[in-house]
Amino acid sequence: MKILITGSNGMLAKAVKDEFKDNNELICTDVAELDITNSNDTMDFVTKVRPDYIINCAAYTAVDKAEEQEDLAEKVNAIGPRNLAIAANANNATLVHISTDYVFGGDKDINEAYLEDEPKAPITVYGSTKLHGEENIINNCKKYYIFRTAWLYGDGNNFVRTMLKLGKEKEEVSVVTDEHGSPTYAVDLANIIAQAIEKDIPYGVYHATNQGFTTWYDFTKKIFDISKTDCKVVPTTAKEFKRAAKRPSNSQLSKEKLLAQGINIPEYTNALERYLKIELQ
Numbered sequence: 001m002k003i004l005i006t007g008s009n010g011m012l013a014k015a016v017k018d019e020f021k022d023n024n025e026l027i028c029t030d031v032a033e034l035d036i037t038n039s040n041d042t043m044d045f046v047t048k049v050r051p052d053y054i055i056n057c058a059a060y061t062a063v064d065k066a067e068e069q070e071d072l073a074e075k076v077n078a079i080g081p082r083n084l085a086i087a088a089n090a091n092n093a094t095l096v097h098i099s100t101d102y103v104f105g106g107d108k109d110i111n112e113a114y115l116e117d118e119p120k121a122p123i124t125v126y127g128s129t130k131l132h133g134e135e136n137i138i139n140n141c142k143k144y145y146i147f148r149t150a151w152l153y154g155d156g157n158n159f160v161r162t163m164l165k166l167g168k169e170k171e172e173v174s175v176v177t178d179e180h181g182s183p184t185y186a187v188d189l190a191n192i193i194a195q196a197i198e199k200d201i202p203y204g205v206y207h208a209t210n211q212g213f214t215t216w217y218d219f220t221k222k223i224f225d226i227s228k229t230d231c232k233v234v235p236t237t238a239k240e241f242k243r244a245a246k247r248p249s250n251s252q253l254s255k256e257k258l259l260a261q262g263i264n265i266p267e268y269t270n271a272l273e274r275y276l277k278i279e280l281q
């Protein structure tokens with residue numbers, strides 16, 4: 001298969017390149033090679049390359065900064081996917097796009113997880129621009145997969161790396177107990193994408209995180225436990241831990257739709273163990 005991977009220096013992109021490197025022709029573009037916000041460049045590039053699949057790993061992901069950079073976030077997260085959707089559609093390519101748990105409001109009972117088609121109510125600029133990206137794809141492209149993921153970590157700046165660093169430097173760290181979700185290893189998300197393509201599952205929107213739910217507090221305890229880090233984890237609340245963008249309190253995503261397609265999704269604890277084995281080498 002010929003696969004175009006956009007935003008190719010990003011954290012997920014690294015895992016996607018690795019997952020698809022054998023038996024495929026990969027065309028990897030960073031922002032200098034293809035800026036997805038430019039509609040003409042995007043159409044010209046896709047028309048020239050004629051990929052079977054476009055895996056869009058390009059995004060504006062600075063959740064707090066987005067509160068002040070709405071125009072830029074909208075350009076990258078909404079206009080970019082629209083440009084790719086139009087170009088994919090014109091060239092009979094399938095667009096694979098990554099979205100987020102932040103499209104939901106997060107006020108659901110913590111014993112429940114969001115299904116794909118539940119009402120969206122983003123509470124951040126980032127979430128709202130990502131929702132516009134989803135809508136632009138659905139409205140402009142016939143062959144698409146939108147995978148909503150969450151709490152992503154891998155080869156790039158991420159929560160696990162931050163906690164490992166803080167755990168070494170400090171005697172204690174304060175972590176929120178009232179945000180619920182699923183940490184997701186980029187390697188596992190890339191593999192889920194590969195399984196979906198391989199199985200040729202129906203086009204549409206899917207939730208794609210590791211299995212199981214936790215809080216940032218419990219996840220941090222697990223990180224320190226596995227890495228044998230001697231640092232106390234002090235519980236705090238989202239209200240006390242101030243950030244520019246409010247986080248959804250419950251962003252648990254149900255994976256029933258993907259599981260029903262026979263996709264294998266590892267547990268988040270298993271994923272964390274595999275990640276830390278590499279990270280702590």
Ligand SMILES: NC(=O)c1ccc[n+]([C@@H]2O[C@H](COP(=O)([O-])OP(=O)(O)OC[C@H]3O[C@@H](n4cnc5c(N)ncnc54)[C@H](OP(=O)(O)O)[C@@H]3O)[C@@H](O)[C@H]2O)c1
Pocket residue numbers: 006007008009010011012013030031034035036037057058059060061076080098099100101130149150151152153156
């Ligand atoms: N990280 C998370 O916790 C998380 C959670 C849920 C969903 N997601 C979604 O998962 C996907 C992958 O996230 P990630 O963490 O791998 O993101 P990332 O590491 O921030 O990578 C995004 C990449 O996109 C590039 N980019 C920015 N603007 C571009 C443009 N106009 N044209 C082409 N490339 C551009 C960036 O380049 P520069 O670095 O040069 O700007 C960067 O290499 C995103 O769609 C994100 O919204 C992430």
